Amino acid sequence: MPDQWGSRLDPWLIDESDFYELEKHADQMAFLIRYAILAPSSHNTQPWSFRVTRDGVEVYPDYSRRCTVADPSDRELLMSIGTSITNFCVAAAHFGFEPTVLYQDRSEQTLPAALIAVRETCAPPAGLRRLFPAIQERHTNRVPFEPREIDSSALTELNEFVGSHSSFVQFVVPGDRDRAADLIARADRVLMASSAFRGELAGWLRSNSSQTGDGMCADGFGIPDPLAPATPWFLRRFDVGALQAKHDRALVEHCAGLIVVTAEDDRVSLIRAGEALEMLLLLLTRLGVQYSFVNSPIEVDTLRSELWSMIRSPHPPQLLLRIGYATTVARPQPRRDAATALVR
Ligand SMILES: Cc1cc2nc3c(=O)[nH]c(=O)nc-3n(C[C@H](O)[C@H](O)[C@H](O)COP(=O)(O)O)c2cc1C
Numbered sequence: 001m002p003d004q005w006g007s008r009l010d011p012w013l014i015d016e017s018d019f020y021e022l023e024k025h026a027d028q029m030a031f032l033i034r035y036a037i038l039a040p041s042s043h044n045t046q047p048w049s050f051r052v053t054r055d056g057v058e059v060y061p062d063y064s065r066r067c068t069v070a071d072p073s074d075r076e077l078l079m080s081i082g083t084s085i086t087n088f089c090v091a092a093a094h095f096g097f098e099p100t101v102l103y104q105d106r107s108e109q110t111l112p113a114a115l116i117a118v119r120e121t122c123a124p125p126a127g128l129r130r131l132f133p134a135i136q137e138r139h140t141n142r143v144p145f146e147p148r149e150i151d152s153s154a155l156t157e158l159n160e161f162v163g164s165h166s167s168f169v170q171f172v173v174p175g176d177r178d179r180a181a182d183l184i185a186r187a188d189r190v191l192m193a194s195s196a197f198r199g200e201l202a203g204w205l206r207s208n209s210s211q212t213g214d215g216m217c218a219d220g221f222g223i224p225d226p227l228a229p230a231t232p233w234f235l236r237r238f239d240v241g242a243l244q245a246k247h248d249r250a251l252v253e254h255c256a257g258l259i260v261v262t263a264e265d266d267r268v269s270l271i272r273a274g275e276a277l278e279m280l281l282l283l284l285t286r287l288g289v290q291y292s293f294v295n296s297p298i299e300v301d302t303l304r305s306e307l308w309s310m311i312r313s314p315h316p317p318q319l320l321l322r323i324g325y326a327t328t329v330a331r332p333q334p335r336r337d338a339a340t341a342l343v344r
Pocket residue numbers: 038039040041042043044076077079080083138139140141142215216292293294295296319330332333
């Protein structure tokens with residue numbers, strides 16, 4: 001890996017053996033938070049902070065990192081909190097703890113969204129533990145996927161997962177693929193026509209060597225390094241909806257499958273949906289299957305309703321993902337240092 005990725009890679013390079021040098025509970029919890037912050041979040045905003053308590057950790061929403069245009073009701077912010085909770089729980093299980101998550105449904109910034117209580121055990125949950133190696137391997141991959149189906153053994157595991165998380169995760173049936181691609185393309189045009197939407201997105205785009213520790217580096221979108229500095233400027237000025245729609249339609253038409261995350265719109269359901277999402281993403285990673293998000297229809301109310309009637313779920317759609325295989329591996333995106341997410 002070239003040196004220019006050096007500091008961007010640092011948060012991803014955790015030596016797990018360091019944990020066993022730690023004797024104090026607070027230091028152990030701070031170590032687990034290093035895994036929690038590797039979770040995915042919308043626009044890589046990392047809208048979370050953590051406080052170590054006697055029982056475990058409290059997870060707080062960081063509303064200063066809101067995306068008020070793309071995510072006005074904090075749906076994606078809350079799901080992002082959920083993904084970090086899963087990473088924490090998976091790491092806790094790996095290091096011999098049994099985690100229990102308790103939720104808070106009030107929205108004040110000063111109140112934790114959740115408390116993760118941990119208790120030492122000699123039989124930590126195996127379903128969480130087996131996902132641990134995937135935490136440092138998981139990356140959102142936006143390249144076109146190969147034109148091949150999911151292997152049968154991977155599909156069996158995925159079907160089992162979907163079956164046991166059916167209120168949060170379901171496949172879009174192949175017969176609905178074209179309709180979904182249409183909805184995505186239509187939504188891309190609507191969203192990109194908004195200069196406020198483009199401006200917010202541009203504000204979270206970063207050069208590949210950015211030191212801010214957050215946001216999305218240009219290479220995550222296949223933008224070559226020399227063009228990276230001009231991309232936010234271009235995006236702010238030009239409606240790229242037609243281009244985006246064509247691009248996303250092709251991505252969806254050639255992927256192996258689509259998965260929709262569903263949940264009610266209340267805070268606790270959204271956090272739990274985020275937890276289920278990250279379990280799914282870690283499982284996909286363990287199975288060698290790549291994914292990326294094609295959420296645009298969910299960010300446009302009328303199209304979200306169309307998608308909901310298409311998937312025939314009792315719960316509204318919250319996220320849409322495409323899955324498949326890719327030969328190009330995505331690079332790790334930046335993370336803020338775990339210490340900055342720790343509230344004392
Ligand atoms: C709730 C949520 C919504 C997201 N929505 C999108 C999206 O609409 N489009 C997209 O390209 N990526 C989306 N992402 C992926 C993030 O941009 C990605 O997680 C972040 O940039 C960090 O990169 P990483 O996943 O490779 O660590 C979303 C992630 C989460 C958790």
